[in-house]
Amino acid sequence: MMLTSVYNRGRAVNYANRYWNSHNPEYLLFADDCTNYVSQCLYAGGLSMVFGKNRNQGWWYRRGRGGHTWSYSWAVAHSLYTLLKNGGPTGRCRAVSSSRHLELGDVLCYDWEGDGRWNHNTIVTAFDDEGQPLVNAHTFNSQFRRWEYRNSPAWTPRTRYTFFHIE
Numbered sequence: 001m002m003l004t005s006v007y008n009r010g011r012a013v014n015y016a017n018r019y020w021n022s023h024n025p026e027y028l029l030f031a032d033d034c035t036n037y038v039s040q041c042l043y044a045g046g047l048s049m050v051f052g053k054n055r056n057q058g059w060w061y062r063r064g065r066g067g068h069t070w071s072y073s074w075a076v077a078h079s080l081y082t083l084l085k086n087g088g089p090t091g092r093c094r095a096v097s098s099s100r101h102l103e104l105g106d107v108l109c110y111d112w113e114g115d116g117r118w119n120h121n122t123i124v125t126a127f128d129d130e131g132q133p134l135v136n137a138h139t140f141n142s143q144f145r146r147w148e149y150r151n152s153p154a155w156t157p158r159t160r161y162t163f164f165h166i167e
Helices: 009-018 034-044 077-085
Strands: 061-064 067-070 093-096 107-111 120-127 133-137 142-146 160-166
Touching: 009 034, 009 120, 034 061, 034 077, 034 120, 034 133, 077 093, 077 107, 077 120, 077 160, 120 142
Parallel strands: none
Antiparallel strands: 061 067, 093 160, 107 120, 107 160, 120 133, 133 142
């Protein structure tokens, strides 16, 4: 049985804007923090964690006496991409064909080399005057950055994007 939750885009975006240039001390800060940050935003927006028996299952983050633990999909870019491609933690995520179909709180995944290994994730936090998404991200902290990321040193002409809409 798939858990369902209501996704509050405003809460997700508010969280993204609050922590775009810092980190929430309730969570660890990773060297490559983009996916951890996006997962926190999605959770703040009301998506339910789905717990598994090991890190390969579900989408979750735990804090306890033994320290912090998390699923790969919570903190690894390619793992979150795979989770979203398969419907996300709620079963209501779907890939859309264009950035024009995105709304606030939706997710973009980036494959810098075009090799099928997804390297980076961002969350939509605004739109420019042309209606194109602006995104927030961690690792190299960004707020209201143009979604294509062409000014990033990671961008290559082979960069591929996947746009995920959360229903």
